[in-house]
Amino acid sequence: MKEKFKPLFEPFQFRNGIDVKNRIVMGPTTNFSSHLDGTVTDEEVNYYTRRAHGVGMLITACAYVTPNGKGFHGEFGADTDGVLPSLSRLAKAIKDQGAKAILQIFHGGRSCPPELLPNEDLVSASAVAEERDGAPVPRALEEEEVEEIIHAFGEATRRAIEAGFDGIEIHGANGYLIQQFFSPHSNRRTDRWGGNIENRMAFPLAIVDIVKDTVAKYITQPFLIGYRFSPEEPETPGITMTDTLQLVDALANKDLDYLHVSLMEFWSLARRGTDDTRSRIELIVEKVDKRVPIIGVGSIKTPDDAVKAIEAGVEFIALAREIIIEPDWVQKTLEGNEAEINTVLLRSDQEKLAIPIPLWQAIMNTPGWFPVAE
Template sequence: MMNLKYASLFESFNIGKGIRLKNRIVMAPMTNFSSNPDGTVSDAEVSYYKRRSNGVGMVITACTYVTVNGKGFHGEFGGDRDEMIPSLHRLASAIKKRGAKAILQIFHGGREVPPELVPNGDIVSASNIPSNGEGKPVPRALTETEIESIIRDFGETTRRAIKAGFDGVEIHGANGYLIQQFFSPHSNRRNDRWGGTLEKRLTFPLAVVDEIKKVVFAYAKEPFLVGYRFSPEEPETPGITMADTLELVDALTKKGLDYLHVSLMDFWSKPKRGIEDARSRIQIIQDRVGDRVPLIGVGSIYSADDALRALETGVPLIALGRELIIDPDWVQKVEQGRESEIVTKINKNHQHELEVPNPLWEKIIHSPGWFPGVE
């Protein structure tokens, strides 16, 4: 029997127009490097998602690229053409059959794309500014026509997600990829309608939102969610500050989105620049958003007490990422009063039991500090 202390984690939640989540726990989007070479979802990926879809209220998938020159990872599945709809359907149905809502995260890698993954090594971004770091390729600035084409690509991938049976899409505007590159003063040095002032740097992200919402209105016969994920700060100078992000949040809340999702490694991390505030970034954002749009919080939440403490900040939905890889039965253990049995460190001998695909497992085991338990 569940410890009543954690009952609030299992309250249902109405999101969007007509979608009800069975609890407040979300599986965070995590790249798994494990798709087939042709961009279709692999058997190993389907097993991985099946294993983690029984307990949570909603699963947000790894990102899928909306156009061929936006593929950001080896082993990433595609949504860039209609031939991918059966592959996407296979993933959506695997998640939904286990009681979770299925959300497809969609993105374009921009200047973060490995040259070998795109035709002719043609890396594009808002401007011809490379990422910080030695040997980073210099991207080519997108033309006006190309920008408008990519915006339509986001809409087309949304149409495919609808046809494939997903319950929504999450716009990946975080982690330094193309949408964030247009918002960032580091990567966007344009002086046209797509850049310059903060307001103009918002043009591309908001145009993507508008295009996706237009497609949803035209094609979705059932309730369909549109969310947006963002990173609140960048380390670069110039770069996105917390003050910039609050302007982004204000602009996004006016767009009628179904949720916002903050991308953080630590739920309790505090702002570094842009505002003077002793609270965590998520608490500041939650205060700014209020009840205008639901917020998903994430970042180093491992135990049931971690999740409860996070929920008590007023953030209505809590996402687990690494912890659901470490312990796919996290939700069921809390629900059954077995929270003391939750595993919070990766066991190097349990890959088969955890149903983690080989490419992802290799990344975990050979990346000290990324997962607890990997030294």
């Protein structure tokens, strides 16, 4: 390995004593490949096994915590005890390769495809549709239902513990239900869950609290709790950088194990809410001020990209599309063969890379999502 890449391979110990072998994380990416009953398929297990052997941590695709929170076709669940064998199988497959296994849990809210909810209402913080053509109007959750969903996040955490995962990641990013409560676009409530920013933070922070309480109640060994967030929204009104820095400050005071920033481009600049010309990640690093480790992500392809990102002050780098394209990214870097790292998918690569067919079809049919060549 070249000397300049050593920062990527320094071990890290979390405050609770969990050791991670390096600073590279496989980021969560939906794969559309689970059974209809919410259990994992052989294809998914093979896909994760192929990618878990080098990274320090692997964060799974999101698992829904209630039936009306299923956000994708072919998504696996964490909503009932019946899926425990499925979750256990997935956790073991990841951990057997030497990576820490992190289960991402979420509720899709108004972003759920209605056809996946035949016996459930499409719900959100308020009856406000997404800003896209044909988007359905969700039903605003009753206060009792809000409490039930918070409880469901706790139960999903319990299942992650019982299944043998090393941690969970609360998915508060990418426009899903947790973000819908934080956003002034999707949250027009006038009760304790909406209005000013403190009230709009109440739902995300209540989920953090119940997850922490669940972990304290059920763990027999250290367990990681992370939170993923998106810094801004394009809508008006919408989440601004000022809003996010206030949320980040509150989260950093919650004694979480890490924060995970959801970005398409690591070095992207804020759209609004600040006159600071530094990148979003630099503003977040400054606000956190080492209170909690940060995972950065966004169009990082090469080891040189990753080292530059680490130097911005984050503790970990997540690779999502790049680990799908190049499962041996870590090994090739360690062995000094970084020039052999593939950054483009070939149309003949599906079987070689153990990419599930539904994910492969989605990649091939979504121009611009992945770089693809003949």
